[in-house]
Amino acid sequence: MKKLTSDISEVVLHCEKNNEAHRTSEISTERLIVRRGQPFLLTLHSSSALKPEALELTVQTGPEPSEDLGTKAVFRVSRKRRINKSWDVKVQETSDMSVTLAISSPADASIGEYTLSVGEGHSAGSFVVLFNPWCAAGLLRGFCGEVFT
Numbered sequence: 001m002k003k004l005t006s007d008i009s010e011v012v013l014h015c016e017k018n019n020e021a022h023r024t025s026e027i028s029t030e031r032l033i034v035r036r037g038q039p040f041l042l043t044l045h046s047s048s049a050l051k052p053e054a055l056e057l058t059v060q061t062g063p064e065p066s067e068d069l070g071t072k073a074v075f076r077v078s079r080k081r082r083i084n085k086s087w088d089v090k091v092q093e094t095s096d097m098s099v100t101l102a103i104s105s106p107a108d109a110s111i112g113e114y115t116l117s118v119g120e121g122h123s124a125g126s127f128v129v130l131f132n133p134w135c136a137a138g139l140l141r142g143f144c145g146e147v148f149t
Contacts, residue, residue: 010045011124035132037107043100052077052099058117
């Protein structure tokens, strides 16, 4: 759990649950390690009412992240699943003061350590993206796996 200074007061990365779903729990249950193309959950808690459609997330990796090179992505909650090579985020569950999001990386996302920011550069933590051997078909569709409940 990470505390933030904006309206978002806490971010829960659900490391144990996500890592089990991504078959990475033998590596760690304390650090978020996910497989590309497969959704993972994250919960944002706020001190005021949250509007998920207004949330902007940024993920980036590497020393000089670039949207052109695919090492940085800025995205918002969408109603439709994007079937292309971009990051996607859907609302999984919501209440007045919190929202759980299902985030999917592209099936061909760069492998490595990413930082996640919410809003105007407020760090929400870091996570590792690994190769996904169970996602061969995802290379054609853009995503693999289903959002879990």
